[in-house]
Amino acid sequence: MSSITLTVAIFSFISLHNILAAEALSLKNSAIWKTDGKTFETWICPLVCSLIEYCDDKILRLCQDIVLVKSEVAELLFPHVMVNLSSRRDMDVDLCQLISSQVQENILTKDNKLTKSIQVILDALNELRLCHVMERGTSSSSSKRENSKQYGRPSSYGSKSRSTPLKAKHQTITSSVVSVSTLSWEKVYWIPLDYLAVARSAITAGAYFTAVLYVEHWCEENFNSLTLGSPDFSHVEILPQHIEILLSAVTQINEPDSLYGIIQSHKKGKEGEKKYEVDLGRTAENRTVKEY
Numbered sequence: 001m002s003s004i005t006l007t008v009a010i011f012s013f014i015s016l017h018n019i020l021a022a023e024a025l026s027l028k029n030s031a032i033w034k035t036d037g038k039t040f041e042t043w044i045c046p047l048v049c050s051l052i053e054y055c056d057d058k059i060l061r062l063c064q065d066i067v068l069v070k071s072e073v074a075e076l077l078f079p080h081v082m083v084n085l086s087s088r089r090d091m092d093v094d095l096c097q098l099i100s101s102q103v104q105e106n107i108l109t110k111d112n113k114l115t116k117s118i119q120v121i122l123d124a125l126n127e128l129r130l131c132h133v134m135e136r137g138t139s140s141s142s143s144k145r146e147n148s149k150q151y152g153r154p155s156s157y158g159s160k161s162r163s164t165p166l167k168a169k170h171q172t173i174t175s176s177v178v179s180v181s182t183l184s185w186e187k188v189y190w191i192p193l194d195y196l197a198v199a200r201s202a203i204t205a206g207a208y209f210t211a212v213l214y215v216e217h218w219c220e221e222n223f224n225s226l227t228l229g230s231p232d233f234s235h236v237e238i239l240p241q242h243i244e245i246l247l248s249a250v251t252q253i254n255e256p257d258s259l260y261g262i263i264q265s266h267k268k269g270k271e272g273e274k275k276y277e278v279d280l281g282r283t284a285e286n287r288t289v290k291e292y
Contacts, residue, residue, distance in 0.1 A: 027051070027098055033106040035114035041071040043117055048074040048081060054095060055084045078120055079127035086128060086182070086190045100191040108197040118205040125198070126210075128190045132182040188217075195221065199245050203252070211249040215242050228262065 027033075032050050035043050045068050052064045060081060067074040085095050106112070107121050186192060195218035202211035216226060219242060223229050228243060239247070243262065250258045 027054075027093075027095075027102065030102065030106060033102040035106065035112050035117050038114065040114060040116045043114060044071050044074045044078070044120065045069070048078050051078075051081050051085065054088065054091065055081060056088065057084045060084060075120055079124040082124040082190075083127055083131055086131075086185070096191055100193060103191065104193060104197060108193070108201045110200075112201070112204075115205050118201045119207070122198075122202060122205065122207055122210055125189045125191075125193075129188050132185060132188050132190070135182045196241055196245060199249070203245065203248055208249040208252045211245065212253075215246045215249070218242055 027050060032047055048067045049064055052060055052067065055061055060077065063073065063077060067077060088095060103121060107117055112118065195214045199211040199214035199218070202208070202214060219228060220226055229240070246262055247259065250262065
């Protein structure tokens with residue numbers, strides 16, 4: 001009886017795998033990305049399994065079966081899967097734009113109640129940014145070392161030292177070839193996203209410092225500097241989205257001085273002071289709640 005049950009379970013598992021593999025041929029299927037009516041396990045496992053179909057890393061592909069049944073493994077591998085996909089160039093489908101649109105339409109929305117799905121996306125974006133920053137730093141360091149050797153070496157040197165620059169040159173070329181996969185990204189996070197949508201979702205997930213980071217990215221992209229834009233001298237009470245999101249994040253962090261600075265830089269005069277007093281009161285309330 002136990003052997004029959006095991007056989008049925010194996011065939012069921014294989015059938016499920018084949019179905020998911022077929023669906024994975026087109027990640028345009030929004031059902032894979034949607035979180036409505038799903039637990040974290042039923043969301044993350046099929047999604048990561050489908051994404052691995054596009055990976056060329058042998059270790060990740062060997063893990064494809066286990067991610068179907070272990071959400072912990074799927075969550076752990078998700079950032080690495082995204083990094084691997086970002087390096088693929090021999091694909092018929094534009095994974096960058098496809099993943100970007102699906103994430104924005106199904107994950108970074110106000111209707112998404114599966115908070116952990118947001119946290120997973122934030123972790124993956126952070127891993128992608130880390131890869132970009134590290135490769136950019138490695139490329140810069142290699143260039144500096146090469147320039148130093150080129151201009152700092154005497155005109156005559158022995159055959160033993162002659163092999164060193166050739167080796168360094170080979171290493172530099174290799175490094176630049178590897179880093180081109182990230183240095184050619186349009187965005188530091190690989191996939192183009194609305195930074196304010198990411199920041200808003202980060203607040204929902206309780207990642208307030210991350211929300212501030214993405215607001216800063218948005219400001220740099222829109223104002224070409226780390227500023228909040230031109231001061232508003234009008235009497236309009238409605239705040240711009242980036243100011244509103246930033247205030248929400250800073251309020252949760254409990255930074256009254258930052259609140260005052262944001263308000264003063266945006267709203268001049270009595271309106272700004274009044275708004276600051278209201279937000280300061282909310283900050284005090286939040287601090288009291290957290291203390292107990």
